[in-house]
Amino acid sequence: MAVNTPAIETYLVNTPVREKPFPFAKLALITVAMLFMALFLLLPLIVVFSEALSAGLGEYLSALADPGVLSAIWMTVAIAAVAVPANVLFGIIASWCIARFKFTGREFLITLIDLPFSISPVVAGLLQVLLFGTTGLFGPWLSDHNIQIIFALPGMILATTFVTFPFVARELIPLAQEQGNDEEEAAVTLGASGLQIFWRVSLPKLRWGLLYGVLLCNARAMGEFGAVSVVSGKVFGYTDTLSLAVESLYDSYEIQAAFATASLLAMLALVTLVLKAALEWAHRDELHALKRKKAAT
Amino acid sequence: MSTTIEIKNITRSFGRHTVLNDVNLAVQPGELLALLGPSGSGKTTLLRLIAGLDFPDTGIIKFDKDDALGRKPKERGVGFVFQHYALFRHMTVFENIAFALRIRRAPKAEVTERVNALLKLIQLETLASRYPAQLSGGQRQRVALARALAIQPRVLLLDEPFGALDAVVRRDLRRWLRQLHEEMNITTLFVTHDQEEAFELADRVVIMNAGQINQEGTPIDIYREPANVFVHEFLGESNKFLATIKSGLVQAAAGFPLGTTTAPDGQATAYIRPHHILLRPSLRGAWRVQRLTSTGAHARVTIAHNETQAESAMPADALLESGLTEGAPIDVTFTGGTLFDAQGKTPTKLTALKPTLTQFTNLHSA
Amino acid sequence: MSATIGRRQFAWRQPSILPGFAPSLTITLVWLGVIVVGPLAVMLWFTAGLGWHGFFSILSRPRVLGDLWVSVWTAFAASAVNAVFGLLVAWVLTRYEFPGRRFADALVDLPFALPTAVAGIALSTLYAPNGWIGSLLAPLGIKIAFTPAGIVVAMMFISLPFIVRTVQPIIEDLEYEQEEAAHLMGATGAEIFRRIIFPAILPALLTGFALAFARALGEYGSIIFIAGNKPMVSEILPLLIMAQLDQFDYQGATAIGTLMLFVSFVLLLAINLLQAWVRRRHGG
Numbered sequence: 009m010a011v012n013t014p015a016i017e018t019y020l021v022n023t024p025v026r027e028k029p030f031p032f033a034k035l036a037l038i039t040v041a042m043l044f045m046a047l048f049l050l051l052p053l054i055v056v057f058s059e060a061l062s063a064g065l066g067e068y069l070s071a072l073a074d075p076g077v078l079s080a081i082w083m084t085v086a087i088a089a090v091a092v093p094a095n096v097l098f099g100i101i102a103s104w105c106i107a108r109f110k111f112t113g114r115e116f117l118i119t120l121i122d123l124p125f126s127i128s129p130v131v132a133g134l135l136q137v138l139l140f141g142t143t144g145l146f147g148p149w150l151s152d153h154n155i156q157i158i159f160a161l162p163g164m165i166l167a168t169t170f171v172t173f174p175f176v177a178r179e180l181i182p183l184a185q186e187q188g189n190d191e192e193e194a195a196v197t198l199g200a201s202g203l204q205i206f207w208r209v210s211l212p213k214l215r216w217g218l219l220y221g222v223l224l225c226n227a228r229a230m231g232e233f234g235a236v237s238v239v240s241g242k243v244f245g246y247t248d249t250l251s252l253a254v255e256s257l258y259d260s261y262e263i264q265a266a267f268a269t270a271s272l273l274a275m276l277a278l279v280t281l282v283l284k285a286a287l288e289w290a291h292r293d294e295l296h297a298l299k300r301k302k303a304a305t
Numbered sequence: 306m307s308t309t310i311e312i313k314n315i316t317r318s319f320g321r322h323t324v325l326n327d328v329n330l331a332v333q334p335g336e337l338l339a340l341l342g343p344s345g346s347g348k349t350t351l352l353r354l355i356a357g358l359d360f361p362d363t364g365i366i367k368f369d370k371d372d373a374l375g376r377k378p379k380e381r382g383v384g385f386v387f388q389h390y391a392l393f394r395h396m397t398v399f400e401n402i403a404f405a406l407r408i409r410r411a412p413k414a415e416v417t418e419r420v421n422a423l424l425k426l427i428q429l430e431t432l433a434s435r436y437p438a439q440l441s442g443g444q445r446q447r448v449a450l451a452r453a454l455a456i457q458p459r460v461l462l463l464d465e466p467f468g469a470l471d472a473v474v475r476r477d478l479r480r481w482l483r484q485l486h487e488e489m490n491i492t493t494l495f496v497t498h499d500q501e502e503a504f505e506l507a508d509r510v511v512i513m514n515a516g517q518i519n520q521e522g523t524p525i526d527i528y529r530e531p532a533n534v535f536v537h538e539f540l541g542e543s544n545k546f547l548a549t550i551k552s553g554l555v556q557a558a559a560g561f562p563l564g565t566t567t568a569p570d571g572q573a574t575a576y577i578r579p580h581h582i583l584l585r586p587s588l589r590g591a592w593r594v595q596r597l598t599s600t601g602a603h604a605r606v607t608i609a610h611n612e613t614q615a616e617s618a619m620p621a622d623a624l625l626e627s628g629l630t631e632g633a634p635i636d637v638t639f640t641g642g643t644l645f646d647a648q649g650k651t652p653t654k655l656t657a658l659k660p661t662l663t664q665f666t667n668l669h670s671a
Numbered sequence: 672m673s674a675t676i677g678r679r680q681f682a683w684r685q686p687s688i689l690p691g692f693a694p695s696l697t698i699t700l701v702w703l704g705v706i707v708v709g710p711l712a713v714m715l716w717f718t719a720g721l722g723w724h725g726f727f728s729i730l731s732r733p734r735v736l737g738d739l740w741v742s743v744w745t746a747f748a749a750s751a752v753n754a755v756f757g758l759l760v761a762w763v764l765t766r767y768e769f770p771g772r773r774f775a776d777a778l779v780d781l782p783f784a785l786p787t788a789v790a791g792i793a794l795s796t797l798y799a800p801n802g803w804i805g806s807l808l809a810p811l812g813i814k815i816a817f818t819p820a821g822i823v824v825a826m827m828f829i830s831l832p833f834i835v836r837t838v839q840p841i842i843e844d845l846e847y848e849q850e851e852a853a854h855l856m857g858a859t860g861a862e863i864f865r866r867i868i869f870p871a872i873l874p875a876l877l878t879g880f881a882l883a884f885a886r887a888l889g890e891y892g893s894i895i896f897i898a899g900n901k902p903m904v905s906e907i908l909p910l911l912i913m914a915q916l917d918q919f920d921y922q923g924a925t926a927i928g929t930l931m932l933f934v935s936f937v938l939l940l941a942i943n944l945l946q947a948w949v950r951r952r953h954g955g
Binding site: 033034037038040041042044045047048049050051052053055056059098101102104105106108109110111112113117119120121122123124126127128129130131134135136137138139141143145166169170173189192193196201202205206224227228230231232233234237238250251252254255258263266267270273274276277278280281282284285 | 684685687688689690692696698699706711713714717759760762763764767769773775776777778779780782784785788789790793794796797804827828860885886889891892896908913921924925928935939943
């Protein structure tokens with residue numbers, strides 16, 4: 009078809025690289041994809057706030073002022089305040105040993121660190137029960153010494169630490185591998201000691217990846233439900249976290265209060281997403297490399 | 306007072322792969338030495354061993370009379386410029402250069418003074434507060450150099466210092482580095498795979514291949530008298546002819562005379578550089594011009610003797626004057642070359658069969 | 672002679688100039704042992720205590736088998752639907768420029784960030800017969816909340832980003848020239864997709880599918896509110912573990928936990944193999 013030839017040429021010369029030849033198909037694809045996202049992602053988010061405010065702002069605020077909710081906020085913060093720094097510390101140390109050195113078994117170690125990602129949170133909770141529950145491995149010893157771990161804060165912290173274990177490490181390891189050891193070696197030739205290299209070169213170099221990992225780790229630690237649900241006493245106003253309070257309230261048909269509490273967690277999620285997007289935008293060169301590397305490994 | 310470096314019997318392997326095999330080298334004080342070789346020849350590993358970034362399996366490295374291997378990199382007094390510079394991405398140019406001084410807890414005033422002096426040396430005073438990402442390749446290279454010089458090293462080591470730069474910047478920086486070396490007179494080693502770079506910059510060139518040093522010497526000596534086939538081939542294009550030597554006369558296997566030599570009778574391989582092939586139009590010539598090409602200032606002439614092809618080179622202007630045309634019959638004279646034995650070693654000179662006519666010489670030096 | 676000695680070569684690790692290998696490796700291993708490997712080993716030890724017979728008699732309970740089937744087919748269905756829509760979303764977000772693209776791109780990660788309990792009550796409210804979506808579907812005779820379809824919807828919500836984020840970088844790396852070349856050779860849009868684009872994306876899509884499947888299988892929080900939690904029909908395995916624990920049947924819970932762990936390992940192995948395939952394909 010001789011008629012077609014000039015059309016193709018025009019398209020090749022004039023069309024920007026990302027454009028497709030059929031604007032209709034493009035428009036249809038965009039519409040379907042965005043409708044899908046609106047239906048499956050945006051609508052659940054909107055319904056949280058709409059239900060939370062369904063009885064007016066006054067009811068909303070009074071639901072949040074409930075002592076049970078306030079105690080849940082405190083529990084949530086307390087758990088994250090231990091689990092997140094623990095995983096940050098672990099992530100930094102693990103990334104130093106895995107990304108800066110080459111040794112046999114390195115890949116296997118990464119697989120082990122990633123393991124909690126693929127384990128059901130309920131199983132993570134179950135593990136704590138098997139260790140510290142009354143019939144668990146350390147149960148008799150703990151009850152002899154009157155130490156309560158399960159159905160109390162320590163168990164919830166342990167379960168959360170398990171679930172969020174890989175978050176920081178798996179951001180830092182590929183980033184550190186991508187960045188390589190050149191700067192560290194340069195620091196060695198310039199006379200820096202091990203600790204000086206770590207504090208002045210390695211850590212600052214990783215700071216955005218670290219912040220990114222902390223952000224995601226914190227979001228999961230504060231929002232964790234399944235694992236914590238197994239080991240919590242589930243007493244509203246006592247051992248409930250925000251997530252568990254949502255369940256307690258919902259199950260007792262206090263729908264509006266449940267959604268008000270849920271809206272706090274939803275806001276946490278939104279803040280996390282905004283910060284994450286801002287971080288990705290501001291440091292896209294660094295983190296883009298990371299994304300690419302993660303997708304391939 | 307500059308430092309000598311003495312390297313003895315250095316061997317380094319990674320697993321089963323031997324990267325350096327019994328390497329010996331002496332570097333003179335204040336010398337500017339190039340380690341030249343293809344990738345994988347072990348030159349970067351040698352540089353890293355000298356810096357203390359890697360350890361040999363066996364061998365000795367001495368700075369002056371000092372055992373360097375027993376010392377940490379910090380104590381060796383080495384300045385190292387990395388191939389991709391390895392500038393600290395989160396520090397400004399100033400802080401990058403100041404790093405080593407801060408590590409040594411130098412007084413603030415001294416740090417400022419010294420860094421400013423170095424910034425002036427690399428002509429980047431105005432960019433002190435920039436980050437590495439905001440600099441051009443050439444600027445980064447100079448910052449890396451200033452950072453290495455901050456501790457006033459005894460030895461300066463550069464790994465492919467111009468590898469990541471474009472041609473023009475590369476040429477300028479090369480001259481600048483040469484000047485700098487003349488002013489400071491620090492014993493300097495640099496690694497490169499670029500022959501032109503090594504020859505232009507270095508006092509002495511060390512040619513490495515497959516973990517061993519194949520030849521060392523001044524650029525002129527190496528080019529004139531390559532020690533083996535590898536060096537000859539690595540240093541640029543050449544024509545290669547199988548040949549037979551009989552009582553001093555060298556005859557190509559393809560059936561044309563090549564020249565004379567002092568080598569004993571037997572088989573040999575003759576290597577002849579394109580500019581050692583002189584051409585003259587001649588109706589009874591046994592060779593023919595097959596193709597004329599211009600690369601700008603130079604012209605290449607592909608010539609053929611029956612099935613055998615060869616490449617000749619001459620200044621483009623000389624080609625114009627010669628009146629050579631494609632297809633024309635010509636006479637060929639080989640004005641120089643090197644003969645190697647069957648092992649590709651024991652080089653001997655190949656000299657022209659008969660005295661070169663003045664008109665040829667004129668033609669080629671025009 | 673002290674100068675002639677080189678460093679001793681440890682066969683299992685390359686020597687490095689950087690310090691801190693031994694302490695950092697020790698801390699990593701100890702921490703990993705205490706938090707992850709140790710507890711998992713304890714669970715396996717408890718399971719071993721049941722003996723083969725005990726273990727299989729628990730797993731062959733009809734409720735366990737029924738719930739396993741529910742978990743597997745819903746997770747499979749959710750991942751399969753997501754593979755289609757996830758690919759579409761990834762394609763649109765990567766290849767096209769349109770208003771709101773950056774917002775949509777950030778929104779993809781919402782299921783990562785939104786706590787599962789919140790997602791659970793939100794989806795349950797949306798799809799309940801009197802909810803925004805449920806009330807539209809009810810006249811058509813379609814029920815989603817409190818049926819297995821509800822489980823699929825919840826699983827789709829939480830596993831969507833796994834597929835989008837795995838496929839996106841691969842689409843970014845596709846050479847547009849290949850499509851242009853095919854276009855010049857006369858291929859239609861559909862042919863280009865089927866013959867050029869899809870084969871290039873397939874390994875990553877399968878990896879994303881496996882990741883989504885693994886996540887959906889283990890998911891608990893977002894599902895329990897919308898599922899009917901009727902044993903063997905709309906009850907998932909994690910909820911069954913919960914139920915066993917509530918009845919103090921620790922042996923049952925342990926056996927089912929081990930089963931889930933086993934499935935996780937198989938999926939992890941599959942994912943690793945798939946990723947090795949992706950790496951070979953893309954040389955990354």
